[in-house]
Structure formats: structure tokens, C-alpha cells
Amino acid sequence: MTIRAVVTGVGHYLPDRVVENAEFEKTLETTDDWIRSRSGIERRHFAAEGQTTSDLATRAARAALADAGISADSIDALIVATSTADLTFPSAATMVQAELGMTSGFAFDVQAVCAGFIYALANANALIVSGQAKRILVIGAETFSRIMDWTDRGTCVLFGDGAGALILEASAGEGTKADRGILATDLNSDGRFRDILYVDGGVSKQNTGFLRMQGKEVxxxxVEKLASTAITAMEKAGISSDEVDWVVPHQANIRIINGTAKKLGLPMERVVVTVQDHGNTSAASIPLALSVGKARGQIKSGDVVVTEAIGGGLAWGSVVLRW
Structure with a gap:
């Protein structure tokens, strides 16, 4: 018998404010066509004044709990992947824990920027497989609108706010690729490339800072690293591209998504795409896309799903699971 971390619930939350591309035309030298042609983004959501990352995360968590039909007090651990936590400390995860009424278990944040949810899933999987927890709530949540330089058209038009959540539960498997649950993970980072995507501020610098990006370098x-990590994870799982039902990539840029799918030898018809409606929501983008994909009727029980993401660090990775 092999212990697998099986998905039992998923949910998401998007702030009420929808920002269409045309809104940026009022303040920037840009157009809707320019943004669409370079990113595939048509609109994104921005958090309201006073609305925090933990607020978004809590709403997504409640949606996932409802989808699974369970209560928060049955959760052993709670992990929030975010780069935009409410405070320096305590963690956003402990804030969500309190809001959900969880008085037991443990909660912590993971920070790997856009790859954060992949890192959080890998950590949750390890906790379940090792017996440290039986049921874990994994959340990706961001308010990137708080770290935008609104004069930089190369970055501020790309990002949005949102949250997605997924519940993993320990389940007995046979140890084969036919098992439901997480089949393989692959994590990577290379700090030599930190200067191509970063925020130019932080606690020890005593300023919040803004997101900076060398778009062409990123x-x-x-494309190369996302395809490579996905292939590695698929090889670990013993899964071929023909067996993949859905790729659920980090939703950063439609050209990156297209390029990665091509390298994997998979048609876009088997890729869940939400970037047009959400923009780049960093660590929230994959759980958002998983939740939307299920709601659309795309992702079904038994489907093989490959997720992959890359973010500042550089940090990148992938997870292969059977839904």
C-alpha cells in the first residue's frame, strides 16, 4: 500500500473589481490590442481598498471546504503560497486559520513567487506521505496590485489579484500511476537569475518596493524551464504525454503557455487557459485555473493533470496528479 495525497475539494475567489485593458489607456501609452497581442490578457481583478491577501485566501478556502463537504476543524494543516502577505509576520496562513475557526493543527506560508503553489503542493504532499498530516488545505493567494509601478506599462498591465484553494487528503493507493492523487513533483531554483524578476524593496531595505521584470529574459x-520540469515530473510518474488529459500551467502569458504546450507535444485543446480573464495572479494562478477548469467541466475525476510554474528567484517546478 502507498499513501497518496488526493484532491478532495477545490475553490477560488476573485475580487469584485474587474479592470479591462481599456482602463490602462487613460494613464499609459498602451492599448487593449497591445496588451492582448503580447500577453493574451483582456481583464484582471483588483482587490478593494482594505481587502487583504488573507481575506481573499479565506474566501477561496471556504469555497474549497464547501466543495469537499467538510468543516475547517477537520483540517490538520493549512499552507498559503503568497508573496504579498498582509504583514511581515505573522503568516497569512495563521490569519486564515483564525478566520476559518481552526483551533488545532498548524499553518504556515510558502514564498516562491509564481511557483509558490507548486512548492506548497510539494510540501503538502510530503507531509501527507510522511504521515505528519492527513488532510491539508493548500491556498495560493495574491494582491499583486499592491506592488505595481503604475507608470511601467511592461509590468502593471500583466498582474491581477485573486485566490485559489485545494484540499489534499491521505488515501491508500497501489503505488502505480493508476492511483488517484499526486504522482510526482519536481522543484528547482537558480538564484543567479534573481535580477530578471524581483521587487526592489523589502523589510531590511525599509521600503515596500515595486515589481521589476526583464520581460524578454523571463x-x-x-518556456525552456517549464517544459523541462514538466517532462521530469512526468518521467518520475511514469506518464507519457499521450496520457495527459490536462495541462494547467501558471497563467502568466499566453505566448509562454503556447510555447510550453508545443514543447510538450500537447495541443492547446488540452490546456486550461484563464489568463485572459485573470491576468497573472502569481501563486494564485494555478489553483484558480484548477477550480475554474473543474467548474467548466474540463477536469474530471480520474484525469491526469500536469501543473507547472516559474517565478522570481528564479524558482520553478511541476506536479503531476490524477484528479
Whole structure:
């Protein structure tokens, strides 16, 4: 018998404010066509004044709990992947824990920028497989609108706010690729490339800072590294591209998504795409896309799903699971 971390619930939350591309035309030298042609993004959501990352995370968590039909007090651990936590400390995860009424278990944040949810899933999987927890709530949540330089058209038009959540539960498997649950993970980072995507502020610098990005360099690394990590995870799982039902990539840029699918030899018809409606929501993008994909009727029980993401660090990775 092999212990697997099986998905039992999923949910998401998007702030009420929808920002269409045309809104940026009022303040920037840009157009809807320019943004769409370079990113595939048509609109994104921005958090309201006073609305925090933990607020978004809590709403997504409640949606996932409802989808699974369970209460928060049955959760052993709670992990929030975010780069935009409410405070320096305590963690956003402990804030969500309190809001949900969880008085037991443990909660912590994971920070790997856009790859954060992949890192959080890998950590949750390890906790379940090792017997440290039986049921874990994994959340990706961001308010990237708080760290935008609104004069930089190369970055501020790309990002949005949102949250997605997924519940993993320990389940007995046979140890084969036919098992439901997480089949393989692959994590990577290389700090030599930190200067191509970063925020130029932080606690020890005593300023919040803004997101800075060398778009061409990020694109160059993204397609190669995303395809490579996905292939590695698929090999670990013993899964071929023909067996993949859905790729659920980090939703950063439609050209990156297209390029990665091509390298994997998979048609876009088997890729869940939400970037047009959400923009880049960093660590929230994959759980958002998983939740939307299920709601659309795309992702069904038994489907093989490959997820992959890359973010500042650089940090990148992938997870292969059977839904």
C-alpha cells in the first residue's frame, strides 16, 4: 500500500473589481490590442481598498471546504503560497486559520513567487506521505496590485489579484500511476537569475518596493524551464504525454503557455487557459485555473493533470496528479 495525497475539494475567489485593458489607456501609452497581442490578457481583478491577501485566501478556502463537504476543524494543516502577505509576520496562513475557526493543527506560508503553489503542493504532499498530516488545505493567494509601478506599462498591465484553494487528503493507493492523487513533483531554483524578476524593496531595505521584470529574459527562461520540469515530473510518474488529459500551467502569458504546450507535444485543446480573464495572479494562478477548469467541466475525476510554474528567484517546478 502507498499513501497518496488526493484532491478532495477545490475553490477560488476573485475580487469584485474587474479592470479591462481599456482602463490602462487613460494613464499609459498602451492599448487593449497591445496588451492582448503580447500577453493574451483582456481583464484582471483588483482587490478593494482594505481587502487583504488573507481575506481573499479565506474566501477561496471556504469555497474549497464547501466543495469537499467538510468543516475547517477537520483540517490538520493549512499552507498559503503568497508573496504579498498582509504583514511581515505573522503568516497569512495563521490569519486564515483564525478566520476559518481552526483551533488545532498548524499553518504556515510558502514564498516562491509564481511557483509558490507548486512548492506548497510539494510540501503538502510530503507531509501527507510522511504521515505528519492527513488532510491539508493548500491556498495560493495574491494582491499583486499592491506592488505595481503604475507608470511601467511592461509590468502593471500583466498582474491581477485573486485566490485559489485545494484540499489534499491521505488515501491508500497501489503505488502505480493508476492511483488517484499526486504522482510526482519536481522543484528547482537558480538564484543567479534573481535580477530578471524581483521587487526592489523589502523589510531590511525599509521600503515596500515595486515589481521589476526583464520581460524578454523571463520569457526566454520560462518556456525552456517549464517544459523541462514538466517532462521530469512526468518521467518520475511514469506518464507519457499521450496520457495527459490536462495541462494547467501558471497563467502568466499566453505566448509562454503556447510555447510550453508545443514543447510538450500537447495541443492547446488540452490546456486550461484563464489568463485572459485573470491576468497573472502569481501563486494564485494555478489553483484558480484548477477550480475554474473543474467548474467548466474540463477536469474530471480520474484525469491526469500536469501543473507547472516559474517565478522570481528564479524558482520553478511541476506536479503531476490524477484528479
Amino acid at each position: 520569457f526566454r527562461h520560462a
